[in-house]
Amino acid sequence: MRITDHPLLPALSRREVRFSFEVWELVALEGESIAAALLAAGERVLRHHERTGAPRGLYCGIGHCLECRVWVDDVGTVRACTTRVEDGMSVRRSGFGGRP
Amino acid sequence: MRVDAVVVGGGPAGLRAATEVARRGGDVVVLDENPVFGGKLLGQLHESHAGGWWRGWEVAARLEAEARSAGAVLRGDAGVWALEPGWRARVADLLNRGDQPAAYEAGAVVVATGACEKPVAVPGWTLPGVMTVGAAQVLTNVHRVRPGRRALVVGIDPLALTVARQLALAGVEVVGVVLPPPLGLNADAGSVRATLARLGSLASLAPTPWLRMAAAALESGLVRELAARVGPPGGVRVWGVPVHHRTALLEVQGDGRVERVVLAPVGADGEPVTSRRREVQVDAVCLSGGLMPLAELPAVLGCGFARDERLGGDVPLHGPDMESTVPGLFVAGDVTGVEGAEVAMAKGRLAGLAVCRRLGREVRDAEIEAARRKLDRARQEAKIEFYPGARQAAGAMGQRWREVAWVDP
Amino acid sequence: MSDGPELIVCRCEEVVVREVLDAVRAGCRTLQEVKMATRAGMGPCQGRVCRTLLERLVTLEAAPPEGAAGLTKRLPVHPVPLGQLVEEE
Numbered sequence: 001m002r003i004t005d006h007p008l009l010p011a012l013s014r015r016e017v018r019f020s021f022e023v024w025e026l027v028a029l030e031g032e033s034i035a036a037a038l039l040a041a042g043e044r045v046l047r048h049h050e051r052t053g054a055p056r057g058l059y060c061g062i063g064h065c066l067e068c069r070v071w072v073d074d075v076g077t078v079r080a081c082t083t084r085v086e087d088g089m090s091v092r093r094s095g096f097g098g099r100p
Numbered sequence: 101m102r103v104d105a106v107v108v109g110g111g112p113a114g115l116r117a118a119t120e121v122a123r124r125g126g127d128v129v130v131l132d133e134n135p136v137f138g139g140k141l142l143g144q145l146h147e148s149h150a151g152g153w154w155r156g157w158e159v160a161a162r163l164e165a166e167a168r169s170a171g172a173v174l175r176g177d178a179g180v181w182a183l184e185p186g187w188r189a190r191v192a193d194l195l196n197r198g199d200q201p202a203a204y205e206a207g208a209v210v211v212a213t214g215a216c217e218k219p220v221a222v223p224g225w226t227l228p229g230v231m232t233v234g235a236a237q238v239l240t241n242v243h244r245v246r247p248g249r250r251a252l253v254v255g256i257d258p259l260a261l262t263v264a265r266q267l268a269l270a271g272v273e274v275v276g277v278v279l280p281p282p283l284g285l286n287a288d289a290g291s292v293r294a295t296l297a298r299l300g301s302l303a304s305l306a307p308t309p310w311l312r313m314a315a316a317a318l319e320s321g322l323v324r325e326l327a328a329r330v331g332p333p334g335g336v337r338v339w340g341v342p343v344h345h346r347t348a349l350l351e352v353q354g355d356g357r358v359e360r361v362v363l364a365p366v367g368a369d370g371e372p373v374t375s376r377r378r379e380v381q382v383d384a385v386c387l388s389g390g391l392m393p394l395a396e397l398p399a400v401l402g403c404g405f406a407r408d409e410r411l412g413g414d415v416p417l418h419g420p421d422m423e424s425t426v427p428g429l430f431v432a433g434d435v436t437g438v439e440g441a442e443v444a445m446a447k448g449r450l451a452g453l454a455v456c457r458r459l460g461r462e463v464r465d466a467e468i469e470a471a472r473r474k475l476d477r478a479r480q481e482a483k484i485e486f487y488p489g490a491r492q493a494a495g496a497m498g499q500r501w502r503e504v505a506w507v508d509p
Numbered sequence: 510m511s512d513g514p515e516l517i518v519c520r521c522e523e524v525v526v527r528e529v530l531d532a533v534r535a536g537c538r539t540l541q542e543v544k545m546a547t548r549a550g551m552g553p554c555q556g557r558v559c560r561t562l563l564e565r566l567v568t569l570e571a572a573p574p575e576g577a578a579g580l581t582k583r584l585p586v587h588p589v590p591l592g593q594l595v596e597e598e
Contacts, residue, residue: 001245001246001248001249002244002245002246003240003244003245003246003270003271005271006244006269006270006271007269008145008153008155008269009145009241009244012244031136032243032244032245033243035239036239036243036244036245039239039245039247040245044228044229044357045228045356045357046228049523051522051523052523054226054523055227055228055356055357056226056228057227057228057229057230057231057357058228058231058235058239059230059231059232059235059520059558060216060217060231060232060234060235060558061231061232061234061235061236061238061239062216062234062235062238063133063134064216064394064554064557064558065520065554065557065558066521066552066553066554066587066588067520067554069553075195075196076196076590076591077588077590078194078195081235081238082133082134082135082194083135083177083194083195084135179587179589180586181584181585181586181587181589182584182585182586190585192585192587192589192590192593193590193593194590196590196591196592196593202593216557218561219558219559219561219562221516221517221518221562222516223515223516225517225520226517226520226523283516284565284566284569285516285518285526285562285565285566285569286565287565389561392561396557396582396586396587397586399582400582400583400584400586413561
C-alpha cells in the first residue's frame with residue numbers, strides 16, 4: 001500500500017521507526033501519521049464503537065470527526081490521523097472492548 | 101504567555117497573516133493542531149491553468165520559511181479550544197508534553213481555521229475504508245500510502261475529480277467517479293441536473309478541447325437537459341478516470357471493512373433504477389460532499405454569520421479588512437468562504453495588516469489599499485470557483501457585515 | 510445493511526434517520542431539540558459531521574431549523590487531553 005514510485009511526488013527519505021499496535025510490532029516511516037502507518041501495514045480498524053462494537057476507521061483525516069481515536073501509552077487518547085508515529089510508541093484501539 | 105497576536109491555523113492564510121505581523125515587529129504565534137504547517141496545501145497536487153503542476157507542499161514550505169524568517173513563532177500539535185475576548189487563547193497540548201504555554205494573551209486574534217468537508221450519507225458509510233476525499237488526498241500525497249487498491253470516488257465536483265486523478269497517479273485503480281445516493285439528506289450532490297450545472301462552470305478547466313466544449317455547452321440549460329438523459333455507457337473519461345454522471349452509489353458493503361459497492365443507473369429525474377443495480381468490488385470509497393467553513397471559534401464567540409451556499413455555507417461576517425463583527429477578532433482564508441489557496445493567502449495578508457493597525461503599529465492607507473487590490477486580483481484570477489458565484493457572494497458578504505457592524509458596534 | 514430509515518446520520522452515537530424523523534414528527538424544530546431527543550450531536554465530535562445532515566432532515570420533514578448556529582456550540586471547541594482543561598475564571 002505504500003507508494004514507492006510516483007510520477008510527480010518527490011521521493012522522501014525517511015528513517016524507520018518501530019512501534020507496537022495491539023499485540024503486533026510494526027515498522028513505520030518517520031513523520032507519518034499513526035493512521036497512515038497502520039494502513040500501510042494493512043490495518044484499517046482503529047476503534048470499535050463504544051456501544052455497538054462496530055469497527056471504525058479513518059473518515060475525515062483532518063482531526064475533525066474523532067473516529068480515528070486510539071490510545072497511546074503514556075500520552076492518552078489521540079487522533080490517529082494527526083498524530084505522528086514515534087519510536088517506541090505503544091498504540092491500542094480505543095472504544096468497546098478497549099481503552100476509553 | 102503574552103504576545104501581540106495569536107493566529108489560529110497554520111495554513112496559507114494563517115502563515116501569511118503571521119508573516120505580515122512579524123515583519124512589522126509584532127510578536128505573533130501561529131497555532132495548529134497538526135505537527136506540520138501548511139494546512140491543506142500539503143496534499144495539493146493538480147495541473148495549473150498556465151500548464152505545469154501546482155505542488156501545494158512547495159508553496160507551504162515557502163510560506164512557512166517566510167513566516168519563520170520574519171520572526172513568527174510556529175507551534176504545532178496545539179489545539180485552540182477556547183478564545184476569550186480581550187484576548188486569551190487557551191491551547192490544548194495534544195501530545196500532553198506539558199512543556200508549552202496553556203494560554204496566550206494577545207491584543208488581536210486571527211482565526212484561519214479553513215474549511216471541512218460536508219458529509220455524504222450512504223448505507224455502509226461507517227465501514228473502515230470509507231473516507232472523505234480530503235482524507236484520501238492526505239493519505240496519498242502527504243503520507244504516501246494508498247487508501248486502497250481499488251477505489252470508488254463518490255460525488256462529482258472539482259475536489260472529487262482532482263482526488264480521483266491523484267489516486268490514479270498513485271497507482272490506485274479508480275473504478276469510477278459516481279453520484280452519491282440521491283437522498284434529500286445529500287442535498288443536490290446526488291442530483292444529475294445540479295451536478296451538470298456545476299460542471300458547466302468548470303469549462304475553462306477542462307483538460308481537453310473536447311471536454312472544454314462539452315463543459316461550455318453545459319452552460320446551456322437545453323444541453324444540460326440532453327446530457328441528463330444520455331451519457332456514454334463507459335462514462336466520460338476525465339484525466340483517465342471514468343466519470344459516470346448517471347450512475348449513483350446505493351450502498352457500501354463488507355464484513356467489518358469495505359469489500360464492495362452497489363451501483364445503479366439514475367434516470368434524468370434522479371431516481372435510481374434499482375432493478376439494474378450491480379456490484380463492484382472495491383476496498384476504498386472516497387466521499388465528496390463539498391466544503392464548508394470550519395468556524396466554530398467565531399460561532400462560540402457570538403460572531404455574526406450569514407449563510408451563502410456559494411461560499412460553502414455559514415460564513416462569519418467580515419469587513420473589508422477581514423475583521424469579524426467582534427472587534428479584535430479577524431478571520432482569513434477558507435473559513436471566510438471556500439475560495440482556494442491563493443485567495444486565502446491574499447486574505448491572510450490583508451488580515452495581518454489590519455491586525456498591525458489594530459495593535460497600534462503604523463500601517464499606511466496605501467498598504468491596506470494595495471492588499472485589498474491584491475485580494476480582488478486573486479479572486480479574479482482564481483481559475484476555479486469551487487462553487488459557482490463565489491466572487492459575487494464574497495461581495496455580498498461585505499455588504500452584510502457593514503449592515504450588522506452599524507447595528508451592533 | 511442499513512438502508513432508508515436505518516441509515517446512520519450521527520456516526521458518533523449511531524443515531525439513524527428514523528430516530529431523527531420521529532423526533533421531528535414529535536415536534537422537535539431546532540437541532541438542540543433533536544439532539545436532546547435522540548443523542549444526535551452529543552458524541553465526541555459534537556455534531557461537526559452530522560450537523561449538516563440533521564439540518565437537511567429537519568428542513569425536509571418540517572421546516573428549516575430555527576437558530577442561526579444550529580447546534581449550540583460550547584467550549585471546549587474540541588476535546589482537551591485529561592488534566593489540561595481549565596475552569597474559566
